[in-house]
Amino acid sequence: MKAGERDRVGALRLISSELQRAHKDAAGREVDEVAVLQRERKRRLEAADAYRDAGRTDLAEGEAREAAMIEQYMPAQLSDDELHEIVGDVVAETGAASPKEMGRVMSMVMPRVQGRADGKRVSAVVKELLTG
Numbered sequence: 001m002k003a004g005e006r007d008r009v010g011a012l013r014l015i016s017s018e019l020q021r022a023h024k025d026a027a028g029r030e031v032d033e034v035a036v037l038q039r040e041r042k043r044r045l046e047a048a049d050a051y052r053d054a055g056r057t058d059l060a061e062g063e064a065r066e067a068a069m070i071e072q073y074m075p076a077q078l079s080d081d082e083l084h085e086i087v088g089d090v091v092a093e094t095g096a097a098s099p100k101e102m103g104r105v106m107s108m109v110m111p112r113v114q115g116r117a118d119g120k121r122v123s124a125v126v127k128e129l130l131t132g
Helices: 006-028 033-054 057-071 079-093 099-113 119-131
Strands: none
Touching: 006 033, 006 057, 006 079, 057 079, 079 119, 099 119
């Protein structure tokens, strides 16, 4: 706040508020903070896309900046090579050979990447390996 970084202060307040809400809603259960950050980042990116589609690039840029700030507090993302390796291992373990088995592979991959890869990215790699 003292540095005058209004965007960062706003993003941190948003993160704090959402984490507090998640802990309150959990009522004693464990809260996955990374999932909260992922959800909020995804919301910002979707809002930025919607603003761009509506011709409001000023608002889209603000949402994209917030998403980037939220991303700074998330675990480092897996590289494409690391993600391909994890998905390849799961495909080999399960013996999956067709896109029909995508759900089974996804259900095993997502816990292994735990916040280090977006679901869309994982889905694309699984689809690529099962159709290729």
